[in-house]
Amino acid sequence: xxxxxxxxxxxxxxYKKNKSPLYSSSLDGLISHGLLNSWRAMIxxxxxxxxxxxxxxxxxxxxxxxxxxxxxxxxxxxxxxLNLPKTTTIAFPxxxxxxxxxxxxxxxxxxxxxxxxxxxxxxxxxxxxxxPPKVKCKTKVYHPNIxxxxxxxxxxxxxxxxxxxxxxxxxxxxxxxxxQPNDEDPLNHEAAAVLHDNPRLFETNVRRAMAGGYxxxxxxxxxx
Amino acid sequence: MTEMGRWxxxxxxxxxxxxxxxxxxxxxxxxxxxxxxxxxxxxVGAGGLGCELxxxxxxxxxxxxxxxxxxxxxxxxxxxxxxxxxxxVGKSKAEVAAKRVMxxxxxxxxxxxxxxxxxxxxxxxxxxxxxVLGLDSIEARSYINSVACSFLEYDPxxxxxxxxxxxxVDGGTEGFKGHARVIVPGTTPCFExxxxxxxxxxxxxxxxxxxTPRTAAHCIEYAHLIKxxxxxxxxxxxxxxxxxxxxxxxxxxxxxxxxxxxxVTYSLTQGVVKNIIPAIASxxxxxxxxxxxxxxxxxxxCSRTLSNYLTYNGLEGTHIKVTDFIRDKDCLVCGPGTxxxxxxxxxxxxxxxxxxxxxxxxxSKPSITHRGNNLYMQAPPVLEEMTRSNLQLPLxxxxxxxxxxxVHVSGTTEKNDKxxxxxxxLRVVFKDQVNGVTSMDTAGAN
Ligand SMILES: [Zn+2]
Numbered sequence: 001x002x003x004x005x006x007x008x009x010x011x012x013x014x015y016k017k018n019k020s021p022l023y024s025s026s027l028d029g030l031i032s033h034g035l036l037n038s039w040r041a042m043i044x045x046x047x048x049x050x051x052x053x054x055x056x057x058x059x060x061x062x063x064x065x066x067x068x069x070x071x072x073x074x075x076x077x078x079x080x081x082l083n084l085p086k087t088t089t090i091a092f093p094x095x096x097x098x099x100x101x102x103x104x105x106x107x108x109x110x111x112x113x114x115x116x117x118x119x120x121x122x123x124x125x126x127x128x129x130x131x132p133p134k135v136k137c138k139t140k141v142y143h144p145n146i147x148x149x150x151x152x153x154x155x156x157x158x159x160x161x162x163x164x165x166x167x168x169x170x171x172x173x174x175x176x177x178x179x180q181p182n183d184e185d186p187l188n189h190e191a192a193a194v195l196h197d198n199p200r201l202f203e204t205n206v207r208r209a210m211a212g213g214y215x216x217x218x219x220x221x222x223x224x
Numbered sequence: 225m226t227e228m229g230r231w232x233x234x235x236x237x238x239x240x241x242x243x244x245x246x247x248x249x250x251x252x253x254x255x256x257x258x259x260x261x262x263x264x265x266x267x268v269g270a271g272g273l274g275c276e277l278x279x280x281x282x283x284x285x286x287x288x289x290x291x292x293x294x295x296x297x298x299x300x301x302x303x304x305x306x307x308x309x310x311x312x313v314g315k316s317k318a319e320v321a322a323k324r325v326m327x328x329x330x331x332x333x334x335x336x337x338x339x340x341x342x343x344x345x346x347x348x349x350x351x352x353x354x355x356v357l358g359l360d361s362i363e364a365r366s367y368i369n370s371v372a373c374s375f376l377e378y379d380p381x382x383x384x385x386x387x388x389x390x391x392x393v394d395g396g397t398e399g400f401k402g403h404a405r406v407i408v409p410g411t412t413p414c415f416e417x418x419x420x421x422x423x424x425x426x427x428x429x430x431x432x433x434x435x436t437p438r439t440a441a442h443c444i445e446y447a448h449l450i451k452x453x454x455x456x457x458x459x460x461x462x463x464x465x466x467x468x469x470x471x472x473x474x475x476x477x478x479x480x481x482x483x484x485x486x487x488v489t490y491s492l493t494q495g496v497v498k499n500i501i502p503a504i505a506s507x508x509x510x511x512x513x514x515x516x517x518x519x520x521x522x523x524x525x526c527s528r529t530l531s532n533y534l535t536y537n538g539l540e541g542t543h544i545k546v547t548d549f550i551r552d553k554d555c556l557v558c559g560p561g562t563x564x565x566x567x568x569x570x571x572x573x574x575x576x577x578x579x580x581x582x583x584x585x586x587x588s589k590p591s592i593t594h595r596g597n598n599l600y601m602q603a604p605p606v607l608e609e610m611t612r613s614n615l616q617l618p619l620x621x622x623x624x625x626x627x628x629x630x631v632h633v634s635g636t637t638e639k640n641d642k643x644x645x646x647x648x649x650l651r652v653v654f655k656d657q658v659n660g661v662t663s664m665d666t667a668g669a670n
Contacts (some may be wrong), residue, residue, distance in 0.1 A: 014566050023666040068596050068632065069370055072418045073556050077634035077647040080591030082604045089606075096610040127363050130424060151430055158427040163420075185431040 071128040075099050078167040085175055100124045103138070104171060108178040112203055116141075116210040116223045120152070120174060122167070132161035134172060137224050142209035144181050144192035148218060152177070153187045190216065228331070231256060234285050237526045246525035255524060260287035260331070261342055263523050266339060266352040267291040268368055270317040272503045273358030273395050275307045276512030278321055281356065282329040284520045286475065292337040292344070295464070299584070300491055304505035341367055350375060351388075356519055357394040358512070360500055362422050369407070369415035370557055376409045378560040378651065384410030391522050395515040398501045400513035400538040404530065412532040413551045414558035421635040425499045440480060440487035444496040447475035463498050472497060508670050510536055552627075554648075561630060561649030568620035568654040575619045579633065585648065590635035594623045619653050625655035 013218045039155055068076075079099050084090060091103045123134040135157055137150040145153040154173050156165055186192030195202040205215045212222030238255040245251075252258075265286050267277050270293035281289055297305070297312045297320060307324040308317070318336035326334055337344065341364060349355070349371050358518065359365050369392070377388040392407040395417065407414055432438075433446040452461050462468050473493040480488045495502060514534055521527045530546060537543040553559055562584055566575065572592070579587040592599040599614050599622050601607035614622060623629050634647045 059342060068593065069366065070419075070557055071366075072596065073593070073632050073647060076591065076593050076598070076632065077645065079604070079607070080602050080634045081645055084604060090604050091606065096601070096607055097596055099598070125363070127366060130362060130422070132427075145431070147434065147450070149450070151434075151450055151453070153429065153431040153434075155429065159429050161424070161427065163424075185429065187431050187434050189435060 012060075040168060064168040069126045071124070071126045071130075072100065074129055075124050075167070081166075082168060082171075084171065087175060088171055104174070106175055106178060108175070111174075111179040112181065112206045113141075113143075113178040113210070118178070118223065122170075129163040129166070132157050132165075133167065135170065135174070138211075140220050141223070142188070142191055142206055142218075143177070144183050144186050144188055144195050145177055151187055153185050195198050228314070229294040230283070231285065234283075234441075237520070238285075238524055244525065246521075246528055249525040251526070255526075256285040259520075259523055260285050263354065264288045264290070264352045265345075265357060265519065266349070266355045268355060268364070269358035269360070270336075271295065271301070272304045272505070272508045273356065273360075273512055274317070274395055274501060275305045275321055276508045277356055277358045277395065277515060278325045278334065279329075280306070280512050280516035281519060282325050283333040284516050287332050287364050289332065290335045290337060291318045291322055292339065292341055293321075294338065294340045298466070300494075302568060304503055304508060306505075310497075346371060346374065352390070354519055354522060355390065355392045356515055357392060357396075358515075359394075359396070362419070365396075365415050366419070368392070373409045373414055373416075373558045376558065377412070378563075380563065382560040382563070384560075389653070393515045393518045393522070395511045397507040397511050399504060400504055400507055402507045402536045404511050404514035404536075405517065405533040406522065406531070407530045408522075408529075409558045410486040410560075411551075413549045414555060416557040417552040417555045418549050423607055437485065438480065440476075440485055441484055441496045442487075443488055444472065444476040444493050446479055447472045448497050451475050451479075469494060471496065476484070480641065504538075507536070507538060510538070556632065556649050558645065559649060561651045563651045563653065565653045565655050566619070568618060568625075568657050570619055571616055571617040572619050572622060576600070576615075579635070579650075586637050586639075587633060587635045587646070587648065588638070590633045592631055592633050594629070594631045599623075602619050602635075619652070620657070623652070625657075629651045 068170060076099060082090065084104075087107050087109050089105050089107075091105070092098060092101075093103060094101055100123070102122050103119055104122065105117055107117045108114055119138040121136050121138055124137075125131045125134070135152055135154075137146050137152055138168070140148060140150075152174070154170075154177060155171050181194040181195060183196040191202070191205070194205060209215050209220035210222070210224050212220065214220075228412055233350045234256055235253065238259075239251050239253045241249075241251050261294055263286060265281055265288065267281065267289060269292075270278070270291050274291065274293060278289065293316070295317050296314055297308045297317055299310070299313055301317075302308055302310065302313075305420060307316070307321045311336070312320045316336065316338035318338050322334035322336040326332055349368075355368060355372055357365060357368060359368075371391040372392050375388050379385055389409055389411070391409075394403075394405045394407060396403050406412060411430045428442060430449065433442055434450055437443050446562060448461065452475075461472075470490075473488070473490050476488045476493055482488065491502070494500065514530070515534075518530050521529045531548050533547045533549050535543075535545050535547070551558070562582070564578070566578065570578070576590050576592070579585050579590050589602050590600070591602045598607065598611055599619075601609045623631065629652055631650050631652055632647065633650060634645070636643050637646050
């Protein structure tokens, strides 16, 4: 993996200069605690460890459970702070303890998509927020920035994702896609071309798709 | 090489005193044998770096080594993963690597584990005195780090309890660059303390992939992210399945032809999909040597350890730099958190009120989670409803009647009249359930 620290000077405030940086000063505290001060101490230590393990096993007969990953914890914070727009509802299909997989439904209250209901699945990886959420649209939609497989072209989901962004930001971004569909970043280029050349036809096509019907050769299921 | 000749240099480190030894280091001609007999090392990863690590550790006197890797050997590995031969293709990397090193270094015992790191329970990891990482992904490092840090306990003064410390040595390479770092949880930064060291993966806009591909990587990502779903109805792409990779490669090739783009190869496809930069054998060798030496230093005290992050760059000349990173004192993974003592009869609601009054926390609107169980969520309403009934139950019962454990809480704090959101780690101790813990300070919990 990329060794980063010398790449970005602005990060230098996060680490301290040391007179002889090759050798540990921070470990000295540990050494004085007797962990690594001598081989004999190490031997003692290993014996204690074995003892403790036996004690632990006898005490409750089970191994300690794994901690939550940092990503899961950050997600817990994001979800507990959610402030959903009134167009949006959220559901946790796997119950209250699986926040890593959830669905949101957007019911736009203005624009071309007024009255439709569009469901998105969110998959959050353990390395969230280092990695953005994976978002797919479950509802087949006639939209320039969402393809027929449900891939979504939203900058903050890919090239512009930053760890300071959160689930709320993404939900607002998705809402924006319905009020301001954008013909410049097409994923469904036929829909984008129609939006660009003939907005009235685009509107008709969106209505037809949402009511359940064909636009060109593609069948859309009703989502109103 | 004769048996004596093999150990000549290692014994010079272990049997003689020196100027930069750890305090209290007692050199001895028997030290190497003692280390070999007592220390158990886990090597995570048996790829390019892992092969080097196994060889280097075995030649440094470690005799009880385990290695874990879920991958099988591919033809493209053979140029640098020097323990593997053409007839090994398709076999487990861990198994073949273990066998080869044992054939060459007498007296070493290497136990292979051909599985995912997540497949092993936490007890498996607790058996090792030191963990050495030769991995190529952030996810895997983050996972091992959280496991190693989960053994760490703090005393009432927030000092790490020595016998709960599980040291790690982490190596990594990417082309001509590499790093070696020493992680002593509770003392030096853990992987999560400065995860920002790892730049996020470059992600191309989907619409570029769909509409205006310009590079070979664009064509590969198109096949991987868009075309795959179009063709494979609901089947998830598995980057470790060679057939899936081959499919993506051939689709990327077609797309590249369509747009007149050159440069799509199978190994580039693997690289783009798995976000891997081609490995260089010499970088692996250098980084592994640094890691093996740190492992030896950690267990023997024959020298002070690296403090704490070494970067190597062999792109133009050779640059080596050591940076002493500092810990994130609020790190959720390795930090001590805030100690809170309470009675086992305290309900979740009473506990939440306590957090608001706690002088170091002053935490309002708390949402509480314990080992993946969400005990209470302030939002969204659907989760608040599902967790509301917990409010009247004793916290002790909600966390499976464990006398001391860690819970995490999200909420808002007020500092200098400013409200900010925060996420905190709490060490909860039920006084009436812990025997012999009388020296605990009361931390203002009641
Ligand atoms: Zn940390």
